[in-house]
Amino acid sequence: MTTLAGASPLALHDAETLTDDALRDLFAYPADLGSPLFRANFIASIDGAVTLEGSGRKLGTPTDRRVFGRLREVADVVLVGATTACSAPYVDIGMSPEAQAWRLSRGLAATLPVAVVSSRGIVPPAVLGNATVPPVVFVSANADPVLRRALDQSDARVIELAGDRISSAAIRSALGELGLHRVLVEGGPTLFSQFVSDNEIDELCLTTSPKLVCGPARRIAAADQHVEINMQRRGILAGADGTVIVRWARY
Numbered sequence: 001m002t003t004l005a006g007a008s009p010l011a012l013h014d015a016e017t018l019t020d021d022a023l024r025d026l027f028a029y030p031a032d033l034g035s036p037l038f039r040a041n042f043i044a045s046i047d048g049a050v051t052l053e054g055s056g057r058k059l060g061t062p063t064d065r066r067v068f069g070r071l072r073e074v075a076d077v078v079l080v081g082a083t084t085a086c087s088a089p090y091v092d093i094g095m096s097p098e099a100q101a102w103r104l105s106r107g108l109a110a111t112l113p114v115a116v117v118s119s120r121g122i123v124p125p126a127v128l129g130n131a132t133v134p135p136v137v138f139v140s141a142n143a144d145p146v147l148r149r150a151l152d153q154s155d156a157r158v159i160e161l162a163g164d165r166i167s168s169a170a171i172r173s174a175l176g177e178l179g180l181h182r183v184l185v186e187g188g189p190t191l192f193s194q195f196v197s198d199n200e201i202d203e204l205c206l207t208t209s210p211k212l213v214c215g216p217a218r219r220i221a222a223a224d225q226h227v228e229i230n231m232q233r234r235g236i237l238a239g240a241d242g243t244v245i246v247r248w249a250r251y
């Protein structure tokens, strides 16, 4: 693997010099996970905006899209809130033959489900209708009864959890019971903010898109109460398109 600054885990990698398999190896979760590891993946502008004209995808760059795909390919499950689940990338998390080969060689399932967290029971029909890899749905015990019936009639693995706002610990515990340990949290900011506030995030892969956007956009995490979690840098990936991706892990 080519690096710009030595071979340490803190190295600066030049994205263009890495093959897809090298990227998968770079972002592989620890092999011996006995419980869920929550890794979040976000993109933000240089000035911290999480959306451009209301969409996170509009901040995307070729390097980001490439790494976004590889991060999915090394995970057991993609975890999102109900609003993010309504956007196109969650309809079908396809795996190329190369990605499936990498996964199988490392003991992962060939494909992975999306897991949606919802208090009301809102899961887009296109996600619910994925019969190849049915989604997991973490739904509040107080969900809308009509929406709940539709969930129960689908192929989804529906897991009812207490409270209107399902607790971060309950989500972690339910994923552990399902044996889904390599957790990729793709947002959105509401779900991620709760995980940060509850001190439940283990890693963050943060892409900086080479744009200043100003405007009314939110940041990746916000809460009424101040929270401080010390993180250490585990690697930097730089793309020729100006993208910078930093992998942060808690101490």
Ligand SMILES: NC(=O)c1ccc[n+]([C@@H]2O[C@H](COP(=O)([O-])OP(=O)(O)OC[C@H]3O[C@@H](n4cnc5c(N)ncnc54)[C@H](OP(=O)(O)O)[C@@H]3O)[C@@H](O)[C@H]2O)c1
Residues within 6 Å of the ligand: 041, 042, 043, 044, 050, 051, 054, 055, 056, 057, 059, 080, 081, 082, 083, 084, 085, 087, 117, 118, 119, 120, 121, 122, 140, 164, 165, 166, 167, 168, 186, 187, 188, 189, 190, 191, 192, 194
């Ligand atoms: N830049 C990026 O990397 C990125 C990543 C993801 C999303 N985004 C952007 O962020 C925006 C969406 O943000 P968002 O914060 O609304 O998305 P979100 O976190 O995906 O969805 C929020 C919804 O998810 C459900 N939910 C979240 N946590 C829950 C909990 N603990 N218990 C029960 N239900 C829970 C609730 O839905 P119900 O109450 O309706 O059930 C809540 O209204 C979009 O514009 C998207 O483009 C950007």
